[in-house]
Amino acid sequence: MTAIKDAIKIIDAAPKITFLTGAGVSTPSGIPDYRSLQGVYQGIDQPEYLLSHDCLVYEPQKFYQFIKQLYHPEAQPNIIHKKIAALARKKPVWVISQNIDGLHDKAKTPHVVNFHGNLYDVYCCKCNQSIPWEKYLTCDIHENCGGRLRPNIVLYGEGFTTDVVNHATAAVKSADLVVIVGTSFQVAPFNQLLYYRDKHAKIMAINQTPLAIQEPFTMVQCAAEDLFKEINI
Template sequence: MTTIANAVQMINTAKKITFLTGAGVSTPSGIPDYRSLKGVYQGIDQPEYLLSHDCLVREPKKFYRFVKQLYHPQARPNIIHQKIAALAEKKPVWVVSQNIDGLHDKAKTPRVVNFHGNLYDVYCCKCHQKVLWENYLIRDTHENCGGHLRPNIVLYGEGFKEDVINQAIHAVKAADLIVIIGTSFQVAPFNQLLNYRDSAAKVMAINQTALAIQEPFTMIQCAAEDLFNEINI
């Protein structure tokens, strides 16, 4: 069984790393995940609908009430974000994140692909003007044109932008070590990114529950913050 010490050595000796991160990376910053017993979806009927394009169009007020609770502007990058950003100063590092909280950007990681977008990037659906997220938390209509505001995130029922997909594929192809952190790795197309890795690249997963991945990989079953605490940079 691979230990935390072995995992740290793999990260330290890798020349080019791409981190594929999920909600478990942000929970130590006080941001709840989606599907756990304490997650955002717990106790909600049809939560995917509330985070869908259909809900935005048909019931914008219901969409707005749900999305507002996803904002945690007081959250700060934790040891995982910080150590990844520090590694990026020493060697080529990419992050492809499912998270929409922007914490990798707050940590000043230079090469981040926000695969599902960013809650703090808000625009008007009518005139397409950018709007401060602080204003969005006060009202969901644009004071200039009356159009509905929305965060620039990928909703259920929406497609992914080609440039985002291409950036993510490039990040995976570039790595000799791919580290999956804090995600069940079951949501497509994020979980299909491994298909684009170099055949010689190693894959490691750091998660509190074991993952089922088709490709050969090293599983580290622990809290990711415990492992990143052991990385000295």
């Protein structure tokens, strides 16, 4: 296991970095993760169903009542988001995020792929018009056409757009260092992005629990915010 100071040296030395970020990056901003004891899935039967395309289509009110709990508009970028954004202003840095909270964009990170979409990007399923997320939180029916509103996120049972996949794989291919941050890295196809890295690119994981990755990698077992606060930019 690598110490924080040694991990920072690796990050500083890498010419091009791609970060793969998960829920552990946003928990310091007050956004609950999904599967921990304090996570949004706790005490809910079949939580994945509530975030599925089937639930949206066949039980839209059940979907709507659950999805509203995932909105945290008061949340602000924390030290992890801010330091990654600052790094990206110094050298080529991409972020591919599992998170749907938009905090990397809020931190003004130049190159972000929201792999699973963004809760704050809402549209009408009938007329495809973009709708302010604030209106969505008051009603999930479009007042203009009567269509169902939904956030532009990837639900269980839905596929990924070609654009998202192409941008994500290109970002991984271009990196000299791929840094996995705040994720158990068990959800496909996000965890398959490593297949696209250059054979000479290094892999680092920053997470509170050890990860099981088949490729050689550097494990930094710590809270991500503890590491990023020590990066000088």
